[in-house]
Amino acid sequence: MGILLLVWVGIFLAKAVWWVWWRPRRLERFFRQQGMEGNAYRFPFEDVLEQRGWNMEAHSRPMSLSHDIVARVVHWMRKKIPKHGNFFFTWLGPHSQVVIEDPHVIRDILAHKSGHLTKMTPDTLLKLLVTGIVIYDGEKWVKQKNPQSGLPGGEIEGNEEEEEEEEEEEEEESLVVSPFLACCTEIIDGWEKMVPFEGSCELDVWPEFQNFSGDVVSRTAFGSSYEEGRRIFQLQVEQAVHLIQSLPGVIIPGYRFLPTKRNRRMKAIDREVKGLLRNIITKREKAMQLGMARDDDLLGLLLESNQSYAEEDGNQEKTRLTTEDVIEECRLFYFAGQEATSVMLTWTVVVLSMHQTWQDRAREEVLRVFGRSKPEPEGLSQLKVVTMVLQEVLRLSTPVSFIYRTTQTAVKLGDFHFPPGVGLLLPSVSVHQDPEIWGEDAHEFKPERFSEGVSKASKSQAAYFPFGFGPRICMGQNFSMVKVKICLAMILQHFSFELSPSYVHAPHTVITLQPQYGAQIILHKL
Template identity: 30%
Template sequence: MEKVFVAMKLVSSLAIVGIFSWILYVYGNMWLKIQRVRMKLQKQGIKGPPPSFLHGNLPDMQRIQAQASNIAKASNINHSVDQFLAHDYTATLFPYFEHWRKQYGLLYTYSTGMKQHLYVNQPELVRELNQCITLDLGKPTYITNKLAPLLGNGILRANGLSWAHQRKLVSAEFFMDKVKGMVGLMIESAQPLLKKWEQISEGQGGGTAEVKVDEDLRELSADVISRVCFGHSYSMGKEVFSKLRTMQKAMSKQGGFLFAASGFGDILNFLSKKQNEISSLEREIESLIWKLVEERKRECSEEISSSSSEKDLMQLLLESTMSDQTLGKDFSKSFIVDNCKNIYFAGHETTAVAISWCLMLLALYPEWQTRIRVEVAQLCPNGVPDADTLPLFKTLTMVIQEVLRLYPPAAFVSREAYEDIQIGDLNVPKGVCLWTLIPTIHRDSEVWGPDANEFKPERFSEGVSKACKFPQAYVPFGAGNRLCLGKNFAMVQLKVVLALIISKFSFSLSPGYRHSPAYRMIVEPGHGVHILIQKI
């Protein structure tokens, strides 16, 4: 018996040694591959922090992040308006980028475990990157793999031919002529919010009342996207939005979401309680969406007008899968559900956050409220905009553009080279991930002038082309063939909602507001936006 035990122990030891030997062999080969890629970049004059074996620059990133967090905690004081606007929040959210930018400039390379990256914030290279139309350049696969529970295989996560097919289908819903027809629904969706705030103000005897705008704006934006894209109100999809938000927060809390090394850490993470929670939410969201799809299918079959030109996105998705007989039933279902998840999430979350940032800055600068209010009164005597007057809102457009410059919800333009590709004079080896940090390029004094950190909407008085030295450096919606599909939709909704709010209320920033931008897949107010409103 003892010999059997010794033999089993020996076998176990050999197995463990064998496994670790295999790990070292695989990682060693991968490490050599990464080193070869790094050498190709270095030969082009691209520098960067020296990586450690296996972990790359992850230990440096963690150390720099910890130092920045300690500094932020130590200086936790009430800043004046000018102080916190002048502060580049990316130095707190992504301090390693700022640290290396000071050392290596606007183009450098670094690695995270077995992935090599390029930081690209030179305006000319950003332009070349965004003009690149090859399908060999797409979203980083290690990031999209982590986003699978939230986005499935929908358009935001897809690459290559799958992405091209989905974009062709979905983009039709967001052409400007189609978006103009959505203005009436946007106004209808805004009415509950306006009435709620009026009641809050009247409850204070017509005086000032404090509101936390975030959830109200999310509900408004969710109702808009539900109505115009899926043919139902927010109340029917409320649980979907709630669970998507819960999943978003859970995924954002996972350690190293953007830059964690792959390997056994991912396996352990998969087995963690947090991952189990995410998997459960994924199943619940897909089930809820499919119920809405089934309901929409019944409605479409009963509507005589379903063949008219006024089709919503869900109808287009249903018709697309039904017309293609080569698609299996399971694929058709996942195709519809995944794209619904993508539009539900991206279509309402980023717009609601953008409106929150607009209200925050307008609360700080009431003179711009006044200017917008006068403009709305001149163009819309009843205070209600329509599709024809929206393009005439010059002041409101300038304010929105400036807010999206200072606080773009999207933090990055990110790409991965699936093959060796040429971007300008740069040779990018296969497997390299490229990152453009949008808030940094939006606040670059070399691009925008010495007042780059100041809120000055007038810089856009003659459009983006005259607002800065390099117009390609303004990318709140991305650029090129991956330009945000919902750009027109978002801009129209921002104009409609802000025009309605400003024509009915004046507002200032609450003393309880804490300025703390947070990255939760998008850059949002970390503690919400609290404002003091008064009905006009």
Template identity: 30%
Template sequence: MKTLSSSLVLNLLIHVGLPVITIITFYFLNIIWMKPQRLRRKLEKQGIRGPKPSFPYGNVGEMQKIQAAAIAMKASKSSDGDFVGDDYTSTLFPYFEQWRKQYGSIYTYSTGNKQHLYINDPELVKEMNQSITLGLGKPSYVTKRLSPLLGNGILRSNGHFWVHQRKIIAPEFFMDKVKGMVGLMSESAEPLLRKWEAACIEGEGSGIADIRVDDDLRAVSADVISRACFGSSYTKGKEIFSKLRTLQKTISSKGMLFGLPTYGLRKDVKSLEKEIDSLIWEAVCERKCQQTPLLKKDLLQMILEEAMDHFASKDESKHFIVDNCKNIYFAGHESTSVAASWCLMLLALHPEWQTHISDEMSEACPNGVLDVDSLPKLKSVTMVIQEAMRLFPPAAFVSREALERTQIGHVDVPKGVCIWSLIPTLHRDPEIWGPDSHVFRPERFINGVTKACKSPQAYVPFGVGARSCLGRNFAMAQLKVVISLITSKFKFSLSPNYQHSPAYRMVVQPGHGVNIIVQKS
């Protein structure tokens, strides 16, 4: 009887178990290797080449080796002090630069089960950015990694849900609304100006102070977005901003672009996500219980009303509100404050442009008050900001995924392929910007972007087209206000404590902050 039972079990394993194991093995092999290989062959048939992948992680191993070699090379070199001419992409993204030199401005590579298409041809970038099809969206594996930080808000969502969210949020950042925020932006900058004035007075009788600007600029940006969109001050939302930054650092610390699992981070990320969601929902509940009627609707009120109108489920409504608040809190202050830090670093190296901005401020605002009418007259600060965002754009990539088969110029992009354009490479290409492409020269923008280079579509600090940054007008106005006010009140130079080390933490930011020597004008 025992022998018979053993035989039956063995037969069952052979006739049922082995086929099941074979099917499961084939399924995972298809996902991990065969599918990306099929996508790769479709691109290769169009003449698109790239580094040869290895099983099972594609080109990840090669990327890691190139990255390690670049870091070692940087460590062995002493800085020559040419911060502006420094091609930081060769350290931050050395694999992209190496492959670009080897395969040209369009090539393919893979990370695990994802096949990628790198595009840095200006015409193809233009085609991609101006495409209005919902078949091009945010890469799913990247947005999955960012889910704790952004939920399914406007920065992460795709398809019709993204369109729906854009219709709600975009009008709040139209130029007519932004003009009404200029006074608020000036008010938010006042604490920074007073703090720096006090630091200069306390500077051991010298009248100067060595200031690390990043946190102060971040506080200004956070206060502006808090007051403009949520009707509260930065002080009230300080804990939310702090935890968002911690979560940002945690998520971006493990090579997000590789698309590999990060099991060790899950517990920390989940805990931070819960804390942030709870803090935001607490602020939302306070608004709901507010008895005093609003003089005018802010963005939070628009989001609350939309959630009430379109979601029957309480959970769906809550997720919609919290997710979009997280998106606005994060996007509304992080990129803008980083751009301001880069602006001050470059102005510290080029005092002549400080003089240009200060002189224009004196003419446009003789009473020292910057208002909506004086802002368009500040041409120099506009050019400085444009040039700073050319050389050090906070957004490193334009990224898309073909959610369905899509045509971009002459390239037939198969469904499932992720597309990447490296913005700093476009912004520093000598063929587009001329032989001085690595030089800080704001005057190149004197007649606008269209006259600044051969291919204006290659200037994409805010993206272009349907998925361009909603807060572009808001960010530019805020940068003009903050940089103009600082430059009119102070003279500054780069501190010996400044260490030039651009770092990629979802945005390209000064790795060790920006220190400047500040003196009251």
């Protein structure tokens, strides 16, 4: 017994030494032999602490009113790129990561279909916030994807020409536009009550758009189960805060099993969210069996599409989504839908407050197309100026600073070879503002650069990927753009706005790009 224990301890220690020392050092030598640069591996978390220190320094103070946000959002990258170039390695504990800024290599990575590259498989703590199709690969991804093609925007695959991206799936979108317009009307009515006649008021639009987006997702996803949906939204917001505060520890083996107060709370939220979703889904499935189910919300569309696809395929056990699969997709509705809408609307209002001329041009276009009537999906394709504005906002204030992939097998990317298990960080935040790609005015707000479409806006079509690229592009990108266009159009119809003197410009990343101190504007009723 004693000998077996010693053997077990020896094997454990050998694996630990391999994981925290020998493998990272071998990878470092492998990278350097190919001419790649980066920090030396320092046991075990020095690189993480260095990067965290730089970012904390940058986030400790606001920045001037500028669109050049890279130095604040990812300060550690601004420190390393001049030293190591646009292709360098770094360390997340003993895990190697390679930062790639070359748009041609990025295009190859995001368009990869051979199985050599996968999405990042998140730590269990990350799965407490978001799961679903966004993190899957292989057969599991195909299984989750096929029923989702029946949702608004679900037919999008690959980064097609911008003309195709701008085409709206009007018939599908009309099923969820009605509850969305109801939410827009409520926020407009609420703001009008705040502003005195021929007067103005200060308003922080960041929490306004967060609550608005949560209501939108709750209504469009769950329809009559709206109140239960609001509770899920509140829990998911709390979960995101806990997750960010826990991130420094997720690279420590076994951290998620520690019975800390935060870990216990995160798991309790996860159980409650799953319970609420399971109850909503079960009731809807029973109603479908009785022929009384509604199919005018996202949950109804997903369940109906799931059933239809499984029946057409003929192998329901293999292709039909389980209740747990549907729960995962519903959680993704919240994370992707709420975050994308609130972040895009917030930065669009901030940017248009900074650039009054473009605000006036966008308003003139909205009034010409819709007058004072509520915007309808079929008219959105006529909003050329609004579309250019949103595309430029997404370039300068891209919601997600990085896209992450992992090498599943040995693969060559650009001039470098990679073994399995290497993380690839694709920094959209810096690629979107690279002067070598976008010109000397890369840090300026110039929507006219998109006047002839995305493909002609820069020197490389692969330099613009706010929704990703290739076969794993965000399936809901069209739907997100529709929501933002409608809400922005209604705001422009009723109000003009400018930055408040109390606004502090401090973009920072909390999973998505957010205003650290809020987004205060002065609202004027028209």
